[in-house]
Protein backbone atom coordinates (compact mmCIF):
# COMPACT_ATOMS: atom_id res chain seq x y z
CA UNK A 752 0.00 0.00 0.00
CA UNK A 753 1.51 3.28 -1.02
CA UNK A 754 0.75 6.21 1.25
CA UNK A 755 1.90 9.80 1.44
CA UNK A 756 3.84 10.73 4.57
CA UNK A 757 4.02 14.38 5.61
CA UNK A 758 7.38 15.22 7.17
CA UNK A 759 7.69 18.13 9.63
CA UNK A 760 10.40 20.73 9.06
CA UNK A 761 12.89 19.56 11.72
CA UNK A 762 13.03 16.08 10.13
CA UNK A 763 13.44 17.24 6.54
CA UNK A 764 17.21 17.24 6.88
CA UNK A 765 16.83 13.46 6.96
CA UNK A 766 14.56 13.28 3.91
CA UNK A 767 16.62 15.45 1.59
CA UNK A 768 14.37 18.44 2.35
CA UNK A 769 11.25 16.67 1.14
CA UNK A 770 8.07 17.64 2.98
CA UNK A 771 6.18 14.67 1.54
CA UNK A 772 7.45 11.21 0.75
CA UNK A 773 5.81 7.98 -0.38
CA UNK A 774 6.13 4.78 1.59
CA UNK A 775 4.79 1.26 1.40
CA UNK A 776 3.32 -0.72 4.26
CA UNK A 777 0.20 -2.26 5.74
CA UNK A 778 0.41 -0.54 9.12
CA UNK A 779 1.82 2.72 10.45
CA UNK A 780 4.64 0.70 12.00
CA UNK A 781 5.56 -0.71 8.58
CA UNK A 782 5.46 2.80 7.16
CA UNK A 783 7.93 3.93 9.83
CA UNK A 784 10.15 0.94 9.04
CA UNK A 785 10.07 1.99 5.39
CA UNK A 786 10.98 5.55 6.34
CA UNK A 787 13.92 4.33 8.40
CA UNK A 788 15.22 2.20 5.53
CA UNK A 789 15.13 5.16 3.13
CA UNK A 790 16.06 7.88 5.61
CA UNK A 791 18.24 6.33 8.32
CA UNK A 792 17.97 7.99 11.70
CA UNK A 793 14.39 9.14 11.34
CA UNK A 794 12.78 6.44 13.46
CA UNK A 795 14.64 7.28 16.64
CA UNK A 796 13.21 10.77 16.36
CA UNK A 797 9.71 9.29 16.35
CA UNK A 798 9.81 6.31 18.68
CA UNK A 799 11.59 5.51 21.94
CA UNK A 800 13.78 2.52 22.88
CA UNK A 801 10.72 0.32 23.41
CA UNK A 802 9.38 1.19 19.97
CA UNK A 803 6.53 3.35 21.26
CA UNK A 804 5.68 6.73 19.87
CA UNK A 805 7.53 9.52 21.65
CA UNK A 806 5.45 11.71 23.90
CA UNK A 807 5.86 14.86 21.82
CA UNK A 808 5.18 13.19 18.48
CA UNK A 809 1.66 12.82 17.15
CA UNK A 810 0.89 10.78 14.07
CA UNK A 811 -2.32 11.31 12.18
CA UNK A 812 -3.73 8.88 9.65
CA UNK A 813 -5.81 11.13 7.43
CA UNK A 814 -7.96 12.94 10.00
CA UNK A 815 -7.41 10.70 13.01
CA UNK A 816 -4.81 10.56 15.75
CA UNK A 817 -3.47 6.99 15.69
CA UNK A 818 -3.35 7.04 19.51
CA UNK A 819 -7.14 6.84 19.36
CA UNK A 820 -7.01 3.99 16.83
CA UNK A 821 -4.62 1.02 17.09
CA UNK A 822 -1.53 3.13 17.59
CA UNK A 823 1.40 2.03 15.45
CA UNK A 824 -0.58 -1.09 14.47
CA UNK A 825 -3.25 1.02 12.80
CA UNK A 826 -3.74 -0.32 9.27
CA UNK A 827 -3.28 1.92 6.28
CA UNK A 828 -4.61 1.65 2.76
CA UNK A 829 -3.51 2.97 -0.59
CA UNK A 830 -3.98 6.70 -0.90
CA UNK A 831 -3.97 7.35 2.85
CA UNK A 832 -2.06 10.27 4.24
CA UNK A 833 0.16 9.87 7.29
CA UNK A 834 1.11 13.14 9.00
CA UNK A 835 3.93 13.34 11.51
CA UNK A 836 3.11 16.26 13.78
CA UNK A 837 5.39 17.32 16.63
CA UNK A 838 3.38 18.60 19.58
CA UNK A 839 3.55 22.30 20.31
CA UNK A 840 4.47 22.58 23.94
CA UNK A 841 6.62 24.37 26.44
CA UNK A 842 6.81 25.55 29.95
CA UNK A 843 8.33 28.23 32.07
CA UNK A 844 9.94 25.59 34.23
CA UNK B 845 10.91 51.12 6.25
CA UNK B 846 10.96 47.42 6.98
CA UNK B 847 14.07 46.22 8.67
CA UNK B 848 15.10 42.70 7.81
CA UNK B 849 14.32 40.30 10.60
CA UNK B 850 11.73 42.46 12.29
CA UNK B 851 8.42 40.88 13.17
CA UNK B 852 5.51 43.08 12.16
CA UNK B 853 2.15 42.47 13.78
CA UNK B 854 -0.91 44.42 12.67
CA UNK B 855 -2.56 46.11 15.65
CA UNK B 856 -5.74 44.00 15.43
CA UNK B 857 -3.75 40.74 15.39
CA UNK B 858 -1.63 41.89 18.31
CA UNK B 859 -4.70 42.86 20.35
CA UNK B 860 -6.55 39.64 19.61
CA UNK B 861 -3.55 37.57 20.69
CA UNK B 862 -3.15 39.62 23.85
CA UNK B 863 -6.84 39.40 24.72
CA UNK B 864 -6.74 35.64 24.36
CA UNK B 865 -3.68 35.36 26.63
CA UNK B 866 -5.29 37.60 29.25
CA UNK B 867 -8.54 35.63 29.14
CA UNK B 868 -6.69 32.39 29.95
CA UNK B 869 -4.94 33.73 33.04
CA UNK B 870 -3.77 32.29 35.39
CA UNK B 871 -3.09 29.48 32.90
CA UNK B 872 -0.56 29.72 30.10
CA UNK B 873 -2.32 30.42 26.82
CA UNK B 874 -1.21 29.31 23.35
CA UNK B 875 -2.11 29.58 19.71
CA UNK B 876 -0.94 30.09 16.15
CA UNK B 877 -0.61 33.12 13.91
CA UNK B 878 -1.10 32.60 10.19
CA UNK B 879 0.36 34.69 7.38
CA UNK B 880 -1.04 35.27 3.92
CA UNK B 881 0.89 34.60 0.72
CA UNK B 882 2.63 37.95 1.08
CA UNK B 883 3.93 36.96 4.50
CA UNK B 884 1.68 39.31 6.45
CA UNK B 885 0.10 38.07 9.68
CA UNK B 886 -3.62 37.80 9.00
CA UNK B 887 -5.17 35.46 11.56
CA UNK B 888 -4.98 34.46 15.22
CA UNK B 889 -5.97 30.87 15.95
CA UNK B 890 -6.22 30.28 19.72
CA UNK B 891 -5.63 26.68 20.78
CA UNK B 892 -6.54 25.12 24.12
CA UNK B 893 -3.68 24.48 26.55
CA UNK B 894 -4.49 20.87 27.35
CA UNK B 895 -2.33 21.02 30.51
CA UNK B 896 -4.32 23.95 31.99
CA UNK B 897 -1.23 24.98 33.93
CA UNK B 898 0.20 28.40 34.85
CA UNK B 899 3.74 27.18 34.10
CA UNK B 900 3.41 24.70 31.22
CA UNK B 901 1.49 24.30 28.03
CA UNK B 902 0.80 21.73 25.40
CA UNK B 903 -1.57 22.40 22.56
CA UNK B 904 -4.64 20.21 22.37
CA UNK B 905 -3.58 17.73 19.70
CA UNK B 906 -6.84 17.75 17.76
CA UNK B 907 -7.12 21.53 17.76
CA UNK B 908 -3.49 21.86 16.68
CA UNK B 909 -4.09 19.48 13.78
CA UNK B 910 -7.26 21.32 12.74
CA UNK B 911 -5.57 24.72 13.01
CA UNK B 912 -2.68 23.62 10.81
CA UNK B 913 -5.04 22.11 8.30
CA UNK B 914 -7.03 25.33 8.18
CA UNK B 915 -3.81 27.26 7.54
CA UNK B 916 -2.95 24.94 4.63
CA UNK B 917 -6.43 25.04 3.16
CA UNK B 918 -6.59 28.84 3.25
CA UNK B 919 -3.29 29.02 1.40
CA UNK B 920 -1.72 30.61 4.48
CA UNK B 921 1.52 29.69 6.17
CA UNK B 922 2.43 29.26 9.81
CA UNK B 923 3.77 32.66 10.84
CA UNK B 924 4.25 32.27 14.58
CA UNK B 925 3.51 30.07 17.55
CA UNK B 926 2.58 32.14 20.58
CA UNK B 927 2.19 31.36 24.23
CA UNK B 928 1.99 33.37 27.41
CA UNK B 929 4.08 33.53 30.55
CA UNK B 930 1.57 34.64 33.18
CA UNK B 931 4.12 34.64 35.98
CA UNK B 932 7.51 35.19 34.38
CA UNK B 933 9.33 37.33 31.87
CA UNK B 934 8.70 36.73 28.17
CA UNK B 935 11.88 34.85 27.34
CA UNK B 936 12.08 31.25 26.12
CA UNK B 937 12.60 28.84 29.01
CA UNK B 938 14.88 25.81 28.64
CA UNK B 939 11.71 23.74 28.16
CA UNK B 940 10.43 26.11 25.48
CA UNK B 941 13.73 25.79 23.62
CA UNK B 942 13.96 22.01 23.97
CA UNK B 943 10.42 21.53 22.72
CA UNK B 944 10.57 23.96 19.81
CA UNK B 945 9.96 21.81 16.75
CA UNK B 946 8.83 24.46 14.28
CA UNK B 947 11.89 26.51 13.28
CA UNK B 948 9.95 27.99 10.34
CA UNK B 949 7.68 29.89 12.73
CA UNK B 950 8.54 32.72 15.08
CA UNK B 951 8.16 31.98 18.78
CA UNK B 952 6.18 34.83 20.28
CA UNK B 953 5.92 35.05 24.06
CA UNK B 954 3.41 37.25 25.81
CA UNK B 955 4.63 38.25 29.27
CA UNK B 956 1.73 39.07 31.57
CA UNK B 957 3.76 39.44 34.73
CA UNK B 958 3.45 43.22 34.55
CA UNK B 959 0.95 45.64 33.11
CA UNK B 960 1.26 46.56 30.29
CA UNK B 961 2.11 43.16 28.89
CA UNK B 962 5.52 42.68 27.29
CA UNK B 963 5.55 40.77 24.00
CA UNK B 964 8.76 39.49 22.42
CA UNK B 965 9.59 37.44 19.36
CA UNK B 966 12.29 34.88 18.75
CA UNK B 967 13.58 32.39 16.27
CA UNK B 968 14.53 29.08 17.82
CA UNK B 969 16.29 26.37 15.89
CA UNK B 970 18.06 23.35 17.30
CA UNK B 971 18.63 24.97 20.63
CA UNK B 972 19.82 28.31 19.29
CA UNK B 973 17.75 31.35 20.17
CA UNK B 974 17.77 34.73 18.45
CA UNK B 975 15.50 37.60 19.36
CA UNK B 976 13.76 39.51 16.55
CA UNK B 977 12.45 43.01 17.20
CA UNK B 978 8.67 42.91 17.29
CA UNK B 979 6.76 45.91 16.04
CA UNK B 980 3.05 46.59 16.12
CA UNK B 981 1.99 48.21 12.86
CA UNK B 982 -1.21 49.87 11.72
CA UNK B 983 -3.88 47.64 10.21
CA UNK B 984 -3.82 48.06 6.46
CA UNK B 985 -7.09 48.78 4.75
CA UNK B 986 -8.81 45.73 3.31
Ligand SMILES: [Zn+2]
Nearest residue numbers: 841842843940
Ligand atom coordinates in the same frame (compact mmCIF):
# COMPACT_ATOMS: atom_id res chain seq x y z
ZN1 LIG C 1 7.25 29.46 27.73
